[in-house]
Amino acid sequence: MPKVEIHPQGVFVEVEQGTLVSEALAKAGIQILLPCGGQGRCGRCKVVVEKGDVRRRSISRLSPTELEQGYALACQTLIESDVVVFVPPQEELIKHKLPSEKAVAERITLPFPCDWQSNPFVRAFYLDIEPPSLADNTTDFERLKRELTRQYNVTELIADLPVLRNLAQTLRKADWKVTAILEMHNWARKGPPRLIDVRPGDVTDRIFGVAVDIGTTSNVVYLVDLSTAQVVDTAAEYNKQISCGEDIISRIVYAKRPGGLEHLQRLVIQTINELIEQLCQRNGIEPEDIYFMTAAGNTTMIHLFLGLWPEPIRLEPYIPTVRHPLPVKASELGLRINPEATVDCLPSVGSYVGADITAGVLSSRTFETEKLTLFMDIGTNGEMVLGNFDWLISCACSAGPAFEGSGVKSGMRATVGAIEEVWINGNTYEPTYRTIGDAPPEGLCGSGIISLLAEMFITGVMDKGGRINRSLNTPRVRVGDHGPEYVVAWKEETRHKEEDIVITEVDISNLLRAKAAIYAGFRTLARAVGVQIADVEQVLIGGAFGKYLNIEKAIQIGLLPDMPWDRFKFLGNTSALGAYISLVCPEMREKVVEIAEKMTYLELSADNTFTEEFTSALFFPHTDIEAFPSVKKILEGRGVR
């Protein structure tokens, strides 16, 4: 069997001939990033084969220079003899803290009044129970139930084994003075209230819940005091699944490996557990004090969270296993909160309009407004909903993660060092830029890319078809390994001083397709219900993407429709907010089911209108310039046709 020597770790491992380098590294316990899930598409798992024979199944993401230097994609390269492999330092994405959510926490409140007190999901009751005697030898469980009836008029009660197993000892040790924590109702299981915990003494004020948004990129947890319905604190972290693929398609591909699905499930559970632990430590509570969890997320994320087989989501005709999974117990998923706590995933509409969107329609109040509303959540995927209190129609555009910096040569996530805004001088074509944290630049994040594209278009560095004008008199425009490109920052300015930060025509073409897909989505939805985009009275933008988006620039490239800026509202994490509302407000938990059932889902891949709209949108800002009057005006002002 071939021996593999791995540097700089200095590890040896033996593998079968024909093993992938990525598998050999995994066997040696060395984690490398596989953003596209091992499909050879992203080119991020580059390693250097220093000695020995390998066979490269794909070299599409490698430049001739890299090939010469021995570079290979770990996920596409088969080991054929003893080899020596060098693993370059991996991006430290996972260790990177997300921008603090603590500041946000202070103003997270229910967006509408809710009578949560009259009928909460979880309630704590203090009981001072008469001890048993020969004359009154009712069982422990029935005695507790009898007291609940007497004092609080709770007449029915069930309890599962884990609670019953501790009951006899807890009652006696606590001298029959205990707090009973009850799940009062459960949307799916129906039936009577369920005893989920019995604690010694009076701890009726120590019941908590968590609302979780399981994003493809980042996971967010809100810690909620169930005795006041207030958000106490929040925490966010990158989803550890990123190491197995950056977008949902890559994750689904990864899930097909032996043990892949279980691994992905473990990673997301681990991410959430760590966030919960953080919140517990910071707020002086025990994980066992958390008695309820709601979760929102796209359909794939919910499938992976529950360990459901995701593959049919990826393959036509795109079928999830289930739209609205039954609540499960925390212990079944390995979540470290009270093991008897219910974990309730919000319902989705289909494979590509998930619980994050139904939660968003809830928290954005799209479901109850009289205004014609366009709700959108452009995250790793692009989903949108058009409608009002009366009707809702939704679709999903496979925009891909281009606007999150993925699939773009110098792309990166919105962390410190990312270029988030660019201005180009219309005469010299020299750019100036701003980076997150004012650090030396490392790459371009989503908002930086939009800004750059808008500037390049407006200044004529690139034409409406996305082609770079190579006749300009500037060293910024040149032909690189991947064709024509524009240099945003010279390598000397960058943090690592190794490579220029550029945008290539290939990147632009990817981005053009992504923005076209999104805008075509708007138009297709509007046409499906016979309205005009211009009729839309408000555009509500949820998701992390919205936070940094410059509306003006987004309109200039034709990503957002051209309308007065005051019609746009950024709502932040509408998915987490929807999960929070569903955690405390049973009425709204029912509402989200109604939303999911009522919402029409338009499958774009089966829609001719979309193809037509997509083609029309493959220009900056659009074939139909009349739809973008503000942009037309600028172009006319600058003499661009």
Place this chain on the structure above:
Amino acid sequence: MPKVEIHPQGVFVEVEQGTLVSEALAKAGIQILLPCGGQGRCGRCKVVVEKGDVRRRSISRLSPTELEQGYALACQTLIESDVVVFVPPQEELIKHKLPSEKAVAERITLPFPCDWQSNPFVRAFYLDIEPPSLADNTTDFERLKRELTRQYNVTELIADLPVLRNLAQTLRKADWKVTAILEMHNWARKGPPRLIDVRPGDVTDRIFGVAVDIGTTSNVVYLVDLSTAQVVDTAAEYNKQISCGEDIISRIVYAKRPGGLEHLQRLVIQTINELIEQLCQRNGIEPEDIYFMTAAGNTTMIHLFLGLWPEPIRLEPYIPTVRHPLPVKASELGLRINPEATVDCLPSVGSYVGADITAGVLSSRTFETEKLTLFMDIGTNGEMVLGNFDWLISCACSAGPAFEGSGVKSGMRATVGAIEEVWINGNTYEPTYRTIGDAPPEGLCGSGIISLLAEMFITGVMDKGGRINRSLNTPRVRVGDHGPEYVVAWKEETRHKEEDIVITEVDISNLLRAKAAIYAGFRTLARAVGVQIADVEQVLIGGAFGKYLNIEKAIQIGLLPDMPWDRFKFLGNTSALGAYISLVCPEMREKVVEIAEKMTYLELSADNTFTEEFTSALFFPHTDIEAFPSVKKILEGRGVR
């Protein structure tokens, strides 16, 4: 740390000073029987300390000769220095097969008509499902549900994660032709039908259930074909918990040790799993084909089966954790049947009138008869119920396991070599006897003991107070280490040729108390409702004990009331039969709940009548000889006063 050398195994082990010999043996992986749970009461865990210093905390069960020979009770002896311990061969109780139940299986049928087909607990539906398309992109789960509605009018359905996790792949591999197995209803969880399995193809005729009787001594499993409601086969085996204590009190004591409860639970689950495996292999089915289990057993056995803390059952005022535990999933208990199968324990009345008795009242039809009926189940404990269709009153006598051969010097269980019947010559006082399997005798089982006592009493070897007549001219009567005794078999006749088989006055005194407790139970129940024992129109005897009981002899010693023999009926395992009825007949599953709720429980330890009746019954057959006219006649015939 002291070293322990163990013979004949030739094993060495190091332990802390002060460790019990039983613990040292456990550490060395040597299993010894602790029938009384390590309380030093039964004297069955004798070992020989060949070398070294030990401290004997109790020597009450050791004769002076034994002490001289170095004998010690493993559960009561502390190691103080390096020691050499000899472990005598352990009784091979566990390996012993119980009398085959196969013969019984052929005639196990429902004791009354039941319309099980119209509303079974579990049902299998064959479905030929339309595959999804872009135009019909309903989820897998909803598609299956839709088909169930279309073809079978099943409109509601829920499914837990383990089933959903396999759904997508099963449907596609089976080309959308599957059998859906549904739990149609569940007495406690209410709610809609639950999908418990999806199998490729049409396997609607492969759904099975098991009805289990969890006895303190033996466990019995009936395999039931749920598509016909027939018992297919049965199997029985000693409860592996026996190694931790023979009676329920010993087991409860054992459960208090660190890990004791978990160990006991594992043992009974293991016993049942092995029985199920046996049944599966014998009948060519897979454990996964078993979709439902019902279980009956006394309250302690059900607590140990579920892992509930049993201690308060043993301590005044004798309180169980729960009377009617919720159904649980097989996977929660580690039972090797379909992991999603429901395991449903029948309800009990109290700590000492358990689900075995409610099951017995059901299967014996005591609950619906117009005759005044005494139902009794004398197993390791003695429970009895008096009543009819209108009312039921029950009590439990702590008779102890004396009539199962425990606590009697030469006692043993009813296995091969046990003396099961004895006759004594009224002139020579020489006995003759019959053993199970006609093997050389090894000891006395329950029926043998009753037979022996009756003969000793009738022939005057023992008086009505249980004192042996030492003036008789026979070597059979003598004074041994434990006082006066009667020799039933000389050691030369026995299998091991080591010890005479005797009954001592101490044994007789134990047995007298046990029979007095049972008879006093009858009388106390009767007095409580104002009837006479003589008014009882039928005596229904359940449990293994009944199978071998000689009514005549049992009346002669005053264990059973003196009435025409045709009023006694032996019903066999009424507990297992009740579990079987509850498995196939939802109507009867509800009936057993009614029975448990309706039955009055008389706590004898709080009852003065009982104490009085007990004292009166401490004679053979009774202080009130008029209550035993048939015995009076014999005694008069033989000139005994």
